[in-house]
Amino acid sequence: MAVVFQRPHALTDAPFHYCPGCTHGIVHRLVAEVIDELGIEGKTVGVASVGCSVMSYDYFNCDMVQAPHGRAPAVATGLKRARPENVVFTYQGDGDLAAIGTAETVHAATRGENITVIFINNAIYGMTGGQMAPTSLPGQVTQTTPYGRDVKTAGYPIRVCEMLSTLDGVALAQRVTVDCVKNVNIAKKAIRKAFENQIAGRGYSIVEVVSTCPTNWGLTPKEALEWLRNNMLPYYPLGVYKDVAPEGGAK
Amino acid sequence: MPEKVLMKGNEALAEAAIQAGCRHFFGYPITPQTELAAYMSKRMPKVGGTYLQAESEVAAVNMVLGAAAAGVRAMTSSSSPGISLKTEGISYMAGSDLPALIINVQRGGPGLGGIQPSQADYWQATRATGHGDFQILVFAPSTVQEMVNLVSDAFDLADQYRMPAMILADGMLGQMMEPVALPENSGKTLPEKPWSASGHHGERKHNVVNSLYLTPQALESLIRDRFHRYEVIREKEQRAxxxxxxxxxxxxxxxxxxxxxxxxxxxxxxxxxxxxxxxxxxxxxxxxxxxxxxxxxxxxxxxxxxxxxxxxxxxxxxxxxxxxxxxxxxxxxxxxxxxxxxxxxxxxxxxxx
Amino acid sequence: MDHLHLILAGFGGQGILFAGKVAAYAGLFDQKEISWLPSYGPEMRGGTANCSVCISNRPIGSPLVVNPNALIVMNRPSLDKFAGAMVPGGVAVVDSALIDKKIDRADVTAYYLPATSMAEEHGLRGLANMILIGKLFRETSFCTEESLWKAIEKCVPARKAEMLGLNKEALRLGMEYQG
The missing domain is CATH 3.40.50.920 (Rossmann fold)
Structure with missing residues (x-):
């Protein structure tokens, strides 16, 4: 019988702990498929960051290091500088990357640190139970913005790809989502390119995945995707914000 | 016997680390340890090593964590206020059983304190270089020559017991010059680190370098194991x-x-x-x-x-x-x-x- | 002299630390125990600079000299600060071109020489420090002469080789100064 669908080798058989409708699972799978396709599992080291995805070290089959909150880019820098022949990626959420680890993110990017960054932006803190994230939308109700995010007191959300695209060290800054088959395919191409850039030595590549958190948004999985399309995508437009090798990427 | 030269303590620490096989230094300037970082920035490129001036002490210690996880000898250095920032990373390294060297060239505190020599970080070094139940090895040299000698011992014992080691110096020792005989590069092979996150190359199961244990039983048991190791160290490694x-x-x-x-x-x-x-x-x-x-x-x-x-x-x-x-x-x-x-x-x- | 506890003090830029290093290396070449400890930090930038040098037959305890038995001073604040701390019988060498004050103590021996003007007159600008070291050597024999010459050769970096002769000339001027 022909196998038409199977678990990528780069994923372990540990069952995901993610909530129903959470897009972490899809993104994990895309990363794993890319690792398989590029044949790099044996020399890939992933950095798990604090947040819902911290236990991704149990899901990816490559070597994994768990970093302190926000420090994944620094840990990845150490891993990559120690063994430049390896492929190093971080998998970070919005709190990790754009709040507590903003300095590490900006400086790894501006150094052109030759790493791949997968950035999950779901506009909320998932693991701690639904508090405001740096990317929570104006007016968005969270546990710590019970009357909606008031930009006068809580400030504005950060658009990470736009910000990082101003830095010379960045090779790729692309925002994608995984709400439908078409967008999943685009996301996979972007992730693949972010890994290929590293193999080609092009510098810091970040793929921001606009994601859902049905549990903490208080929506069903289907409603969550609707909410993402209607609220997040207008604020966080999909697209390529920087690409130093528009032709030289995926074949 | 190599010729004795006059070296500042800070520079001697740096050269000794290179002789001990360290090729990865991540730092951030702070008085009175800056000569150490400056020396590394000069020497590392010449020995094929990495010198990286991080954006903060926090980033620097986590770069050390990453390099140590990859299985190489890595170090950072700072002075008191900067060590406070590094304590997060030191706790994570202790919790992940990672060997690394941290140097504290102490100055007066608390707060920004002063820049003159001090030993006011003793409690921090021996009791709480971060949150949680753990110890690190702490060495206290009193001469520039001893600074040199203890660097390689600190790296060796850190590797042997899989834990961070600190050299607790101070502004006087860092700034003063004394005659030193630098060790010739011993050329000894560094220990294998089969636990490292260096890529499994299809030859073993994936390694995970981690300090997160959500079941209390598992965490307690791990910490108890670590404390058994500490008991061995208390028995074998005291020096005075x-x-x-x-x-x-x-x-x-x-x-x-x-x-x-x-x-x-x-x-x-x-x-x-x-x-x-x-x-x-x-x-x-x-x-x-x-x-x-x-x-x-x-x-x-x-x-x-x-x-x-x-x-x-x-x-x-x-x-x-x-x-x-x-x-x-x-x-x-x-x-x-x-x-x-x-x-x-x-x-x-x-x-x- | 059995052990030298030397303080060199002046302004940043006068070569205080370098002069201390030359003295320290001379001790090293005599197979003695030595230490060199600078003042450091913001005060170095244009402010006062000083350094402690110990040369001894025995291991050196505190490298910070509190009560010097030898003193080289190149500005008035340093003379005010350190002259009173000298041990009885100590030797002070004072750059009288920069300091118009005398040391008001009968139990120490002070030598006054206009090192900065001497350096200017001999085309040795910036080398008053070495003139003063030369004078200290003449009056205390804190090291052997052979080691002192060796030390200056060691301390002048290869990329400034042209400075070596000038440094030696300054040392000699100090050694030969009468008064």
Missing amino acids: EEYLTEDADVVLVAYGASSRVARSAVEAARENGIKAGLIRPITLWPYPVDAIERAIPTVKAFLSVEMSMGQMVDDVKLAVNGRRPVYFYGRTGGMIPTPNEVLEEIRKIAGGM
Whole structure:
């Protein structure tokens, strides 16, 4: 019988702990498929960051290091500088990357640190139970913005790809989502390119995945995707914000 | 025997680390340790190593964590306020059983404090270089030559026991020059690190370097294992120098810069007919309780001499456990005690016996 | 001299630390125990600079000299700060071109020489420090002469080789100064 669908080798058989409708699972799978396709599992080291995805070290089959909150880019820098022949990626959420680890993110990017960054932006803190994230939308109700995010007191959300695209060290800054088959395919191409850039030595590549958190948004999985399309995508437009090798990427 | 050269303590630490096989240094400038980073920035490119000036001490220590996880010898250095920032990473490294070297060239605190030499980070180094139940190895050199010697020992023991090691120096030792004979690169092969996240190359299961354990039973059991290792270290790795202690009535206990002052005071006391001696801890963790124990039968009193308001004196008291009086003399805020001040304390104690 | 506890003090830029290093290396070449400890930090930038040098037959305790038995001073604040701390019988060498004050103590020996003007007159600008070291050597023999010449050769970096002769000339000037 022909196998038409199977678990990528780069994923372990540990069952995901993610909530129903959470897009972490899809993104994990895309990363794993890319690792398989590029044949790099044996020399890939992933950095798990604090947040819902911290236990991704149990899901990816490559070597994994768990970093302190926000420090994944620094840990990845150490891993990559120690063994430049390896492929190093971080998998970070919005709190990790754009709040507590903003300095590490900006400086790894501006150094052109030759790493791949997968950035999950779901506009909320998932693991701690639904508090405001740096990317929570104006007016968005969270546990710590019970009357909606008031930009006068809580400030504005950060658009990470736009910000990082101003830095010379960045090779790729692309925002994608995984709400439908078409967008999943685009996301996979972007992730693949972010890994290929590293193999080609092009510098810091970040793929921001606009994601859902049905549990903490208080929506069903289907409603969550609707909410993402209607609220997040207008604020966080999909697209390529920087690409130093528009032709030289995926074949 | 290599020719002796004059080197600043900070530069000697850096060169010694390179000789010990360290090729990855991540730092951030702070007085009075900056010469160490500057030396590394000059030397590392010439030996095919990495020098990286991080955006903060926090980033630097986490780069060390990453490099250590990849299985190489990595280090960072800073001074007191910067070490506070590094404590997060040190705790994570201890919790992930990662070996690395951290150097603290202490200055006066708390807060921004001052920039003159101090030993006020003793509690931090030996009790709490971060949150959680853990210890790190702590070495306290008192000469530039000893700084050189302890660097390779610190790396070796950190690797052997899979834990972070610290060299607790101070502004005086970092800034002063003394003659040193640098070790020739021993060329010894560094230990294999089969646990490292260096890529499994299809030859083994994936390695995970991690400090997260959500089930309390698992975490407790892991920590208990680690503490069994600490017990072995307490038994095997204590180091201290005992100077004129055999017949001493008053034994001073001092490490690092203050031990140099204490030694001068002991000699002056002997010239004045007072039988004084010195125990100089070389490891601060594990604390050299055996050396204290050896002195107890003959000694009448102990005097801890520190450049702090009295931190190590706690460990002296724990070791003495009430069997002899333990006195303290210290200067703080960047002040260095003089031998005469210490001699005066010795006189007072000897006079009261 | 059995042990030298030297303080060199002046303004940043006068070569105080360098002069201390030359003295320290001379001790090293004599197979003595030595230490060199600078003042450091913001005060170095244009402010006062000083350094402690110990040369001894025995291991050196505190490298911080509190009561010097030898003193080289190149500005008035340093003379005010350190002259009173000298041990009885100590030797002070004072750059009288920069300091118009005398040391008001009968129990120390002070030598006054206008090192900065001497350096200017001999085309040795910036080398008053070496003139003063030369004078200290002449009056105390804190090291052997052979080691002192060796030390200056060691301390002048190869990329400034042209400075070596000038440094030696300055040392000689100090050694030969009468008064």
